[in-house]
Amino acid sequence: xxxxxxxxxxxxxxxxxxxxxxxxxxxxxxxxxxxxxxxxxxxxxxxxxxxxxxxxxxxxxxxxxxxxxxxxxxxxxxxxxxxxxxxxxxxxxxxxxxxxxxxxxxxxxxxxxxxxxxxxxxxxxxxxxxxxxxxxxxxxxxxxxxxxxxxxxxxxxxxxxxxxxxxxxxxxxxxxxxxxxxxxxxxxxxxxxxxxxxxxxxxxxxxxxxxxxxxxxxxxxxxxxxxxxxxxxxxxxxxxxxxxxxxxxxxxxxxxxxxxxxxxxxxxxxxxxxxxxxxxxxxxxxxxxxxxxxxxxxxxxxxxxxxxxxxxxxxxxxxxxxxxxxxxxxxxxxxxxxxxxxxxxxxxxxxxxxxx
Amino acid sequence: xxxxxxxxxxxxxxxxxxxxxxxxxxxxxxxxxxxxxxxxxxxxxxxxxxxxxxxxxxxxxxxxxxxxxxxxxxxxxxxxxxxxxxxxxxxxxxxxxxxxxxxxxxxxxxxxxxxxxxxxxxxxxxxxxxxxxxxxxxxxxxxxxxxxxxxxxxxxxxxxxxxxxxxxxxxxxxxxxxxxxxxxxxxxxxxxxxxxxxxxxxxxxxxxxxxxxxxxxxxxxxxxxxxxxxxxxxxxxxxxxxxxxxxxxxxxxxxxxxx
Numbered sequence: 243x244x245x246x247x248x249x250x251x252x253x254x255x256x257x258x259x260x261x262x263x264x265x266x267x268x269x270x271x272x273x274x275x276x277x278x279x280x281x282x283x284x285x286x287x288x289x290x291x292x293x294x295x296x297x298x299x300x301x302x303x304x305x306x307x308x309x310x311x312x313x314x315x316x317x318x319x320x321x322x323x324x325x326x327x328x329x330x331x332x333x334x335x336x337x338x339x340x341x342x343x344x345x346x347x348x349x350x351x352x353x354x355x356x357x358x359x360x361x362x363x364x365x366x367x368x369x370x371x372x373x374x375x376x377x378x379x380x381x382x383x384x385x386x387x388x389x390x391x392x393x394x395x396x397x398x399x400x401x402x403x404x405x406x407x408x409x410x411x412x413x414x415x416x417x418x419x420x421x422x423x424x425x426x427x428x429x430x431x432x433x434x435x436x437x438x439x440x441x442x443x444x445x446x447x448x449x450x451x452x453x454x455x456x457x458x459x460x461x462x463x464x465x466x467x468x469x470x471x472x473x474x475x476x477x478x479x480x481x482x483x484x485x486x487x488x489x490x491x492x493x494x495x496x497x498x499x500x501x502x503x504x505x506x507x508x509x510x511x512x513x514x515x516x517x518x519x520x521x522x523x524x525x526x527x528x529x530x531x532x533x534x535x536x537x538x539x540x541x542x543x544x545x546x547x548x549x550x551x552x553x554x555x556x557x558x559x560x561x562x563x564x565x566x567x568x569x570x571x572x573x574x575x576x577x578x579x580x581x582x583x584x585x586x587x588x589x590x591x592x593x594x595x596x597x598x
Numbered sequence: 599x600x601x602x603x604x605x606x607x608x609x610x611x612x613x614x615x616x617x618x619x620x621x622x623x624x625x626x627x628x629x630x631x632x633x634x635x636x637x638x639x640x641x642x643x644x645x646x647x648x649x650x651x652x653x654x655x656x657x658x659x660x661x662x663x664x665x666x667x668x669x670x671x672x673x674x675x676x677x678x679x680x681x682x683x684x685x686x687x688x689x690x691x692x693x694x695x696x697x698x699x700x701x702x703x704x705x706x707x708x709x710x711x712x713x714x715x716x717x718x719x720x721x722x723x724x725x726x727x728x729x730x731x732x733x734x735x736x737x738x739x740x741x742x743x744x745x746x747x748x749x750x751x752x753x754x755x756x757x758x759x760x761x762x763x764x765x766x767x768x769x770x771x772x773x774x775x776x777x778x779x780x781x782x783x784x785x786x787x788x789x790x791x792x793x794x795x796x797x798x799x800x801x802x803x804x805x806x807x808x809x810x811x812x813x814x815x816x817x818x819x820x821x822x823x824x825x826x827x828x829x830x831x832x833x834x835x836x837x838x839x840x841x842x843x844x845x846x847x848x849x850x851x852x853x854x855x856x857x
Contacts, residue, residue, distance in 0.1 A: 407656060477693040481757070483654060485707035485764055486683030495710050499697045 256314050257306075265305050266298075273298035292341050299330045343575065350572030353565045358573075362543070363531040368559040373570050375533045376548035379448065380577070382537055383527065383544060384517050386452035387459055392509055394456075395463025402464070403471040404493055421461040429457040430522025437526070448537035451527035451544070455516045462515055466508025470501040503592035510585030514578045520546035545574045601667045601684075601767045601798060602627050603648060608662035609827075610643050610652065617643045619827035621662075623817060630790060630799045632809035632836065635819035636851070640828025641802045644819070645770050648800065649685035650678040666768070683707075686766035690773040692753035694745035694760070701741040703756055704728060707764035723763055731759035732789050751782020758789065762797070769793065771801040775808065787812050806852055810840050818848045 277294040280286040303326035311319040362375035398418070402411055433454035437445045474497050482492040498505070528541035529551050552567035603625040610618040618640035625631050633641040646652040647660050650671060664671040671681055694703045704724045708715055715723070724741065728734040733755040737748070745756050754774060761769055771790075775783040790799060790812050803809050809816055817833040832839060832848045843849045850856055 475693070477689060477691060478695060480651065480654060480687075480689065481693045481695070481760075482706070482710065483679075484649065484651060484682055484687035484689075485710065485760065486679050486681075487707070487710040488679045491710055491712070496695060496697075500695075 254314065254318075256318065257310060261309070262306060265309060266302050269301035269305055270298040273301055292337050296334065296337060299333050303327060303330055346568060346572045346575055349565070349568035350570075353569040354572065358566070358569055362533045364533070366531070367557045369562040371562075371566065373543075373545065373548055373566065373573065375530065376543040376545045376570060377573060378533070378535065379527075379530075379542040380517065380545040380574070382535070383448050383451045383455065383523070383542065384513060386449060386537055387455035387516060388509070388513055390452060391456040391459040391463055391512070395460045395509075395512075396467050396505065398460070398464045399467035399471055400493060400498075402468055404489070404497070418461045418464050421457065422465070424457065426454075426458055426519050427521040427525070429454045430525040432457065433522065434526045446526060446528040446541045447539055448527055448534075448542040451523045451542070452537070454522035454526050455519060458519065458522075459512050459516045462512035463509060466511065467501075467505050470504035470508060471497060473504070474500045503589035506592065507585045507589040510581050510588070514581050517578060517581070518546050518574055520550055523547050524550070545570050545577075549574070603768065603798065603800075604663075604665040605648075606663040606665070608644070608647065608660065608664065610640065610647055611657075611659050611661075612643075612655065613657040615825075616827040618647075618819075619829050621830045623830060623833045625798060625800060625815070627798050628794060628796070629814040630794050630801060630812050631815045631817065632813035633800070633802045633817050633819060634804075634806060634809050634851070635828070635831075636821070636856070637804075638824075638828070639819040639821045641819050642772050643828070645772055645800060645802050646687075648768070648770055649682050649687060651682070651687060653678060683764055684766050685768040685770060686761035686764060688754070688757050688761055688769065688771045688774050691777050692750055692757050694748070694753050694756050696744065696746045698745060699742045700728075700737050700745045700748070700756060703745040704759050704763050706760055727759040727763040728756075730762050730793070731755045732785060732792075733759055749782070751778045751785060754778060754782065754786060755789065758786070758793075762793070766797065768798045768800065771799065773802050773804060776804060783808070806840075810836055816840070818843075818845075818851060820847055820851070 274294045276297070277286065277290055281289045303323065306326060307319055307323045310322045357370060358372040359374055359377070361370070361372040363371045363373075364375075398414065402414060406414065430451075433450045434445075436453070437447075437450045478496055478500060479492055482496045483489070487495075523544050524547055527544060527547070529547050530541040530543045534540050534542045549567045549570040552563045552570065556563040605621055605623050605625075608618065608621045609616060621644060633645060635641050643652060648664060648671075652658040652660070660672060662672075666684070670676070694700075695706060698706060701720075701724045702709065704727045705715070705720055708720075708723070725734060725738075728737065733752060736752060737756075745753065748756060754777075758769075758774075775786050778786065787808065790801065793799060801809075801813065813836045815834065816836045816839040818831045818839065819828050820831045821828045832843060832845045834844070838844075839848060840852055843852065
C-alpha cells in the first residue's frame, strides 16, 4: 500500500473586504436603530451617540467573529476577534475625549464671540461680559511658572544624567518621583503658607500661583529632559571629549542641541499639564472680576478658576453664567491644543537631520 | 609635530577589576603602531589611557606612567582636556555630530572650544583637513549638508578630518575600519599611510592583515582567561611579529590557531 500524498493546501476560503464592510454597516445600523427607538420612545433622554458607537463596535466584533468562524475557521476567527478587541479598546479610550471636546464645543460656541475676548467681568451681573482677564491671567501665570520651572528642571536633569552619581543623585531621583505625585491642592497650600510667612496672612497674588504651579511642573520637566538626555549617544560625548572639549562645553554645545527637540516637547507637555490646574490657583491667586496685569499684587483671574466661579456662583441670569463657563473651558482646550501642535512642530523642526 | 610616547609599568583598573597589567612600551614619532589581540584583552582600554579617555568611564583609574616627550600624562597638574587636544582619537563607529553640517563637523574642535576664527581661515582649515582625510573631492559641493547623511566610510573619514583639524601630535584609532566595507577600509588604510608623515599613529585592529599592511610596529596583547588582566605579550617590528615571533602565543594567534 502506498500512502496517498495529499498536497498541503496553500489557499483557504476567506471573507472579502466588502463582506466586512457590510458587517460593519449592519452592526452600525442595528445599534443606531436601537438607540433611535429608545430615544423616540422616550426611555432615553435624547439620542445617545456615544453609546450607539460603542454598541455598534461590540456588535461588529461579535458578528465578524461568528461569520469568520463559519467561513474561515478557528485560527482566522481568533485573529479577527483579537484585532476587533484591540480596536474596540482604542475606540473606548477615544470616545470620552471626542465626547468631551464635542460637548465643550457645542456648549461653548454661543459665547465664542469677540466680546468674550475683549471684556472682563467687571460690573457684569447678567449677560455680556467675557474672559479676557482670565485668559491674560492664565497666560501670565503659566509663563511665570515656566520661567521658574524650566531652568531648574533642565539643570536638575543635566545634573542627574551628566554629573550625578551615588547617593545625592539617587535622593534627587527619589524626591522628583515623590514630587510627581504631590496633589495639586498641597502645592497650592505650600505656596500659600510660604508667602503667608513672608508677607503676612491672607496674601493673594499671581506669582504665588506661579510658584505653586512650578512645584507641579518641575518634576515633569526633569523626567522628560532626563529621558531625552539619556537618548543622546555616549559616542557623541566621547567624540567631543576626544577633541579636547571640556565637559561643560560638550553638554552645552553637543548634548543639549542634539536633544533640544525632545526637551522642548517635554516642556510644552508639562505646560499643558499645569495650565488647567484649578485648586492651587483658587487658594493662592484667588479670583477677580477685573483686569489685573500685575503678577505681583492683588488677585488675578485664571481660566480654570473663571470656569469654576462662573458655574459655582451664578448671578441673576444663570444661563449667561453657564454659557461663559463653557466658553472658558473651550478656550482652555484651544490653548492646550495649540501648545501641543507647536510642540510637535518645534520637535520636528529641531530634530537632528539626516539621522538614520 | 609628532611625539614619542613612553609607557612604563602601566596598570589599568575598572573599580577593583584589573583590566590591563604591567604594560611597558615605547612608541616612536611618525610611526604607525598596531595593537592586536583577542577581544577583551585590554587593547582598547590601554589605547584610551594614552589620552586619558578611559576617565570618561566611572571607576576607571591608572597606575604607572605615560610619558609624552618626557612629560607624564598622569602628573597631578596635567589637565586631561589639554592632553586630548594633543592626542586625538578616532572611534570604532563613525560618530559625526548629527546637529552639524560637514564643514561644522570639521571645525567642531575649534568652534566648540570657543575659539574665534575668521571666515577665510575656517574655509581654509575645512579644505585642508578634508583633503588630509581624502574626503574633499567627495563632499566639496555639499559642505553645508548634515554629516550624518554621508556613507559609513565617508563618515569615518569625516571623523578623521575632524581629529586632524585640531592639529594633534598623536592620533589614536580604535578599530577605525571594523564597521566599514573593504573599499572604505582601503581608503582609510591609504590615509593612515599618508598621515604617518606628520603624526604618530596608534591603531587597534582585529584584522591582522590590516596590522601587517599599515603598521611599522605591532604589539600583541593577550589574556590568560576571563577575569584575568590583559598583558602585553610581545612588541616588535611588524615584520618580526608576523614572520618570526619570539613567543609561542603570538605565533598561535597570528597563524589563526586561536582568537
